[in-house]
Amino acid sequence: MIDNLxxxxxxxxxxxxxxxxxxxxxxxxxxxxxxxxxxVATMSILLPITFGLPAPTALIMLAxxxxxxxxxxxxxxxxxxxxxxxxxxxxxxxxxxxxLSGRAGAALAIAALGSFFAGTVSTMLIAALGPLLxxxxxxxxxxxYFSLMVLGLVCCTILAHGSVIKSxxxxxxxxxxxxxxxxxxxxxLRFTFGxxxxxxxxxxxxVATGLFGIAEILRNLENPERRSIVTQRISRLWPSKTEFxxxxxxxxxxxxxxSILGTLPGGGATLSSFASYTLEKxxxxxxxxxxxxxxxxxxGPESANNAxxxxxxxxxxxxxxxxxxxxxxxxxxxxxxxxxxxxxxxSQQPALFWGLIVSMWIGNAMLLVINLPMVGLWVRLLxxxxxxxxxxxxxxCCIGVYTISNNTFFIIVMAxxxxxxxxxxxxxxxxxxLLLSFVxxxxxxENLRRALLLSRGDPMTFVTRPISLGLLIAAVLLLxxxxxxxxxxxxxxxxxx
Amino acid sequence: MSHSITRRTAVLGAVAILSAGLSAAPxxxxxxxxxxxxxxxxxxxxxxxxxxxxxxxGDPLSAALGQPVVIVNQPGxxxxxxxxxxxxxxxxxxxxxxxxxxxxxxxxxxxxxxxxYDALKDFTPIxxxxxxxxxxxxxxxxxxxxxxxxxxxxxxxxxxxxxTPGVGNSPxxxxxxxxxxxxxxxxxxxxxxGGEVNNALxxxxxxxxISNMPEAITAVRNGQARALAxxxxxxxxxxPDIPTFTELGKPELVVISWQGVVGPAGMDTAIVDKxxxxxxxxxSDPEIRKxxxxxxxxxxxxxxxxSAAFMKDQYDHFAKLVKLAHLEPKQx
Numbered sequence: 001m002i003d004n005l006x007x008x009x010x011x012x013x014x015x016x017x018x019x020x021x022x023x024x025x026x027x028x029x030x031x032x033x034x035x036x037x038x039x040v041a042t043m044s045i046l047l048p049i050t051f052g053l054p055a056p057t058a059l060i061m062l063a064x065x066x067x068x069x070x071x072x073x074x075x076x077x078x079x080x081x082x083x084x085x086x087x088x089x090x091x092x093x094x095x096x097x098x099x100l101s102g103r104a105g106a107a108l109a110i111a112a113l114g115s116f117f118a119g120t121v122s123t124m125l126i127a128a129l130g131p132l133l134x135x136x137x138x139x140x141x142x143x144x145y146f147s148l149m150v151l152g153l154v155c156c157t158i159l160a161h162g163s164v165i166k167s168x169x170x171x172x173x174x175x176x177x178x179x180x181x182x183x184x185x186x187x188x189l190r191f192t193f194g195x196x197x198x199x200x201x202x203x204x205x206x207v208a209t210g211l212f213g214i215a216e217i218l219r220n221l222e223n224p225e226r227r228s229i230v231t232q233r234i235s236r237l238w239p240s241k242t243e244f245x246x247x248x249x250x251x252x253x254x255x256x257x258x259s260i261l262g263t264l265p266g267g268g269a270t271l272s273s274f275a276s277y278t279l280e281k282x283x284x285x286x287x288x289x290x291x292x293x294x295x296x297x298x299x300g301p302e303s304a305n306n307a308x309x310x311x312x313x314x315x316x317x318x319x320x321x322x323x324x325x326x327x328x329x330x331x332x333x334x335x336x337x338x339x340x341x342x343x344x345x346x347s348q349q350p351a352l353f354w355g356l357i358v359s360m361w362i363g364n365a366m367l368l369v370i371n372l373p374m375v376g377l378w379v380r381l382l383x384x385x386x387x388x389x390x391x392x393x394x395x396x397c398c399i400g401v402y403t404i405s406n407n408t409f410f411i412i413v414m415a416x417x418x419x420x421x422x423x424x425x426x427x428x429x430x431x432x433x434l435l436l437s438f439v440x441x442x443x444x445x446e447n448l449r450r451a452l453l454l455s456r457g458d459p460m461t462f463v464t465r466p467i468s469l470g471l472l473i474a475a476v477l478l479l480x481x482x483x484x485x486x487x488x489x490x491x492x493x494x495x496x497x
Numbered sequence: 498m499s500h501s502i503t504r505r506t507a508v509l510g511a512v513a514i515l516s517a518g519l520s521a522a523p524x525x526x527x528x529x530x531x532x533x534x535x536x537x538x539x540x541x542x543x544x545x546x547x548x549x550x551x552x553x554x555g556d557p558l559s560a561a562l563g564q565p566v567v568i569v570n571q572p573g574x575x576x577x578x579x580x581x582x583x584x585x586x587x588x589x590x591x592x593x594x595x596x597x598x599x600x601x602x603x604x605x606x607x608x609x610x611x612x613x614y615d616a617l618k619d620f621t622p623i624x625x626x627x628x629x630x631x632x633x634x635x636x637x638x639x640x641x642x643x644x645x646x647x648x649x650x651x652x653x654x655x656x657x658x659x660x661t662p663g664v665g666n667s668p669x670x671x672x673x674x675x676x677x678x679x680x681x682x683x684x685x686x687x688x689x690x691g692g693e694v695n696n697a698l699x700x701x702x703x704x705x706x707i708s709n710m711p712e713a714i715t716a717v718r719n720g721q722a723r724a725l726a727x728x729x730x731x732x733x734x735x736x737p738d739i740p741t742f743t744e745l746g747k748p749e750l751v752v753i754s755w756q757g758v759v760g761p762a763g764m765d766t767a768i769v770d771k772x773x774x775x776x777x778x779x780x781s782d783p784e785i786r787k788x789x790x791x792x793x794x795x796x797x798x799x800x801x802x803x804s805a806a807f808m809k810d811q812y813d814h815f816a817k818l819v820k821l822a823h824l825e826p827k828q829x
Contacts, residue, residue, distance in 0.1 A: 042542030044570060049554055103724070138700040182575070185687055187665040187824050196574045196611045295686045320692030325542065330546025332690070336552060338791045340715040341692065405542075435558070446689070453686045454658050454702060476706060 001126045001486050006356050008127075012362055013054055015371060019055050022072045024064020025363045029370060031065070032072020032084060034083050034396050039069035041403045043329045047336070055337040056352045060359040061334055062440035066326050066358065067309055071115065071367050074302060075378060080393055082213035085324075086204060086439045087273040087305035093094025093432055094290065094297030098257055101293050104382060105237035108375045110247050110295055111302040112368055118255040118303035122310045125259045126357055128445040136263050136314055142450035146470035148264070149444040156280040158482055167433045170424075174434040176440020177202060185449050197409045206410045207438060209397045211424075211431050218422045237376050239295065246343070247299035250280050255301030261304075262311025270323065272308035273301035274436055282481070291430075293294045305334045310360050317345045317353055372418030512564055530590055530768050531564040537758070538594045540579025546711060547595050547800055550627060550756055553788050554779050560722040562777035567818040576600035577612050584614040588621065588761040590768040598621065605821040606709070607665055609826035613792065617812055621764040622804035625757040625778040627794035630729035631671040632713035632736070634722040636698045642669040644726050644745050646815045647705075648679050656680035660698065660706035662691045662752040665824050671728050671752035672707040678742075691715075698722040709754055710735060711793030714715040728752045734795055752818065753795070755811070773801050 011017065031042050043062050050058030078095035091111065098107040112423040132443030138150075156165065156171045180191045181201030192198035239247065257279065274288075279289045280300040289299050312323045320341030322328040334341055339349060346353050401414045421431060455461035463469050502635055507572055539551045544631075551568050559566045571579035580600040584590035607615045616618075633644070641647040651657060659670040664687045676683055686703060689696050691712025697703045700720035706722065714735050716722040725740045732741055742750035760769070778797040789796050792810050799807075819825055 040542070044548075045544055046515070047548075048568070051552070052554075114792075125598040136707050137696060141700065182664070185664060185685075189608070189611075194611070196577060196608065196613070199574045199608070200572075240798050291668060319696045320712075321690065322692070328542070329544035332549055335544075335711075335792050338788065340711075340718075340792075342695070342715050342719045343721070405578070406571055407573055407578065450686055453684055456658070456684075461516070470609060 004350070005123075007350055007359060008354030008356075012060065012359035015358060017042030017057050017444065018357065018362065020053070020061040021064050022364050022366055024061040025366050026073075026370065028052075028065040028068020028070075029072040031368065031440065032069035033075050034072075034400070038400060038404065039065050039422075040325045040329060042069070043333075047329065047333060050333050051336060055334070055339055055349075056355045058337065059330065059334055059356050060363075062167045062330055063313070063356060064363045065359060066330075067306070067363060068107050068367060070305065070309060071112070074111050074115075075082050075108060075371075078104060078111065078298070079378060079382060079460075080213065081216045082393070083208050083435075083468065084205065085188055086270050086436065087234070087301070087308075088271045089212070089432055089435050090206065090297055090301040090305075092295050093277070097291065097293035098298065099382065103293065103295075103440070104379045105375050106239040106243055107298050108378060109237070109372065110224050110239050110243070110299045112186035112331065112371050114247065114254065114299045114303040115250040115306040116364050117251050117369045118258060118307040119256045119310060119361055122259045123261070123361040124309040125355055126314060127354070128313060130338040137319055137321075138465065140264055141465070142447040142454060143465050143468045144471065145264075145447040146444060146451050147337070147468040147475070148271070149440050149447060151471050151478070152275065153437055153439050153444065155271075155274050156436045156476045158278045158281060158478070162428060162430060166298060166427075166429045170429050170431070170434040171437040173188070174437030174439075175441045175444070177207065177434075178438045179445065182329075184446050185453075188433060195409070197407060201442070202413065202438075203401075203410065205404055206401050206414050206440060207417050208435055209401055210414040211421035211435060212417035213393065213397055215425055215431075217393065217422030219425055220386060220419065221390070234466050235319050237379060241415025243295045247295050250300035251277075251280060251303045253283075255307045256307075258304035258309075263314050270308075270439055271303040276300040276304035278478075288456045289301070306364070310357070313356060313360075315425075317341055317356075333437035364412040392473035433469060514552075514681050515809070517623070518638050525709070526766075530765075530771060531562050531590060533563040534567050535562065535590070536567050536592050538571050538579050538583050538592065539568045540571055540576040540593050540594065540597070540600055541664065542571050544649070546629075546638070547576075547597055547756055547793060548649055550789070550794060551595050553792075554626065554776075554785065557785055558651040558777040559784060561778050562772075571706060575604050575608075576676075577604050577608070577614075580616075581613045583759070584619040584761055586761045588763040588765075590760060590764060592762050592771065593623070593758055593772070594620070595626075596757045598620075598754050598756075598811065598815070601759075601808060602817060603665060603670070605812070606816050607824045607826065609786050611826070615654050617809060620759040621762055621769060622801050622808055623760060623764075623769055623803065624773045625755060625797040625799055625804045625807060626776065627756055627789055628729065628737040628781065628797050629667075629708055629710040629754040630727040630733050630738070631707055631752055631754070632717075632727050633675070633725045634694075634698060634708055634713055634716060636704040636722055638655055638701065639704050639723070642723075644742070645738070647679055647725055650682040651679075651683060657683050657705060658686045658703055659683045660686050660688055660694045662694050662702045663687050663689065664808045665822070666709075666821075667752060668707045668709050668752040670818040670822055671750075674750060674752055674818055675728075675742075677821055695719075712762070714793050729795075735790060735793060736750060752814075755807075757797075757808070758796075759804075760810075760819075769801050813818075 043065055057286050073088045077088035077092035078099050081092050081096040083089040090419045156203045157167045182199050189199055201403055254276040257276045261272040266427050281287050288397040315321050316327050322331055332497045478492045524733055537551055539548050541547045554565045555568050571582055576599045583592055583594035598718050601616045641650050661672055689706050694706050694708050695716040716725050726742050727733050727739050730743055777798045780798040786796050
């Protein structure tokens with residue numbers, strides 16, 4: 001373990017690699033903060049440049065853009081309720097509420113510190129258990145993935161702090177939206193309404209920007225007194241002692257969750273942030289504070305997300321399975337360098353593997369140094385009059401959605417979702433469960449159908465395989481925990497009448 | 498062959514002279530082509546195999562043409578958005594497309610009228626670039642060592658699942674055709690990528706797979722699976738020990754992936770020839786060949802006429818295969 005880390009340190013610690021790591025995280029932070037502009041476009045523009053660089057340097061820079069952007073994405077999620085990725089949807093729930101009540105500085109600082117802690121621990125964990133964790137992917141068959149995703153889906157409904165019925169409804173709406181596009185096993189087009197542009201399905205950024213960002217702008221514009229995002233005075237830039245005390249156990253648990261789930265190829269990392277949120281809400285003595293600015297709701301998921309993103313490089317490098325579009329570009333960068341991702345990368349290219357892992361830790365330290373002094377600046381951004389701020393945000397949203405596939409069609413799709421999001425806000429339906437089940441939907445469907453094809457149509461496969469059974473039991477228990485108080489309450493009401 | 502090209506040149510030349518007379522600018526565009534950067538459209542997202550191919554040949558192609566070649570990613574709708582964009586562009590040689598089996602030969606049959614271009618009539622073929630054979634893979638625990646043993650095993654176990662890296666792509670259609678040709682029954686299980694197929698084979702959740710060369714060669718090199726046969730006409734340089742289905746007495750079983758360069762319909766022959774020469778020069782460079790082969794792609798090249806004949810043949814071939822796999826459009 002120590003040897004591996006030293007090897008990684010010697011690779012990542014060269015001046016050139018440190019420099020490119022810095023360029024990467026800087027670029028990533030900037031594009032992450034510009035709402036809508038994603039890391040995929042940036043990385044693909046820079047891909048040709050990596051031709052001339054050695055493989056580790058190229059990957060270190062690209063990885064820097066990736067987690068730098070995730071970091072920047074959390075900033076916009078907290079400040080203007082604009083999640084750039086599935087993971088920051090969670091951050092937006094409580095982070096934005098914290099910003100509204102004048103605690104943006106605390107939210108940003110705890111997100112940065114939590115991420116750094118998670119990055120440090122997961123680097124150690126990968127170094128210690130990396131080769132072993134690769135085996136985990138072999139144990140997880142489509143059957144286990146399906147059950148894991150079902151558990152994730154139950155977590156979705158817990159995210160809500162209002163009506164359980166509404167949040168279940170939102171979860172199913174999200175599932176339906178996730179089925180738009182080509183059917184996974186037959187190739188038939190579903191719910192595309194004759195638009196061939198929809199055949200690849202709906203893009204996350206398009207949906208999230210419309211539902212969250214623009215719908216929020218609409219709502220803010222509607223009541224003039226809310227024109228300034230922050231109505232209360234910004235009290236402090238740094239979290240208080242009480243806030244630290246509340247946050248740190250969440251950070252530790254989030255790190256653990258992220259490190260484990262991240263190593264599952266294809267979607268594991270996506271689950272980590274909201275698994276952490278669910279856990280924190282369940283463990284908290286004050287679950288009613290979640291959704292209204294609970295610091296644990298920012299600290300846990302942000303740590304889980306960062307640990308998960310880092311751990312996701314294990315399946316990427318060792319199995320060649322990308323967990324998202326960004327990782328797919330990484331595979332492209334590897335292939336251009338003549339390195340085929342596979343089980344041999346860790347043993348044949350140890351300098352590349354460990355250099356990349358250690359560079360992520362260095363990059364996280366750089367992010368901390370870059371961003372902590374910036375917290376004050378970002379918070380001051382909230383004092384910009386809303387009439388000036390929202391047109392800028394709108395323009396960046398449009399640019400960001402356009403650059404996903406250079407197609408104006410998706411700007412119209414985004415506008416439709418903005419309208420839909422506004423209506424749902426008016427109906428007091430929460431959007432987080434919708435967005436997360438939208439992300440899980442294709443994964444659930446694919447794995448369900450794959451598992452059934454492999455078992456030749458026998459549904460018993462989900463209960464005869466022990467890991468799958470365990471996950472399903474956990475899902476049922478969790479669902480019961482959510483629904484029981486609700487049933488009790490209605491019964492109490494019934495008795496009272 | 499050359500006769501017809503000369504005649505086409507003559508006709509086009511006459512048209513060009515006519516239009517030059519009308520426009521009062523006597524300099525013919527093809528003489529100083531290319532005088533500005535050439536856009537090469539990749540109809541897929543960055544990082545995919547077509548993108549890597551374009552970026553591998555992009556720089557040497559710039560050198561051969563004396564103008565920068567700019568790679569433009571236009572993903573969407575299974576490669577058809579970018580292809581449609583090129584079909585609509587001016588045929589002046591400054592907008593070219595990395596043509597590929599998906600948007601040129603498969604999607605038109607799967608999506609029918611929803612595709613906003615005619616895969617044959619709306620493009621000018623310039624040159625084929627590379628091809629990737631499909632490979633029949635079996636997990637390490639499988640006893641079958643030859644295709645004959647494999648077929649016998651399948652006949653004894655009808656309905657055995659086999660992995661493909663997706664639905665409606667070349668490996669999937671190769672698998673469906675394999676079933677037809679050998680009269681065996683297997684169930685296709687689509688995964689999202691060749692990397693997932695390799696992992697599925699290695700973990701033992703599935704025992705059979707049809708995968709494309711770039712990922713298949715990785716699986717074989719890493720000991721995740723064994724190759725039984727390749728689906729190209731001739732043996733692959735990348736797997737010289739593995740027989741083709743043609744050698745095994747099934748010459749009809751040739752299903753590969755490919756990429757080439759095309760422009761919009763109606764390009765000037767002189768520009769096409771210039772581009773074709775540049776592409777062939779790039780593909781003959783040993784360094785470029787080596788890089789393409791490392792990524793599992795075999796350089797092809799050839800004349801514009803070769804490319805035209807090949808794409809027509811592929812278009813008709815896949816019309817049949819799409820029907821066989823029941824992927825033809827359900828809606829009008």
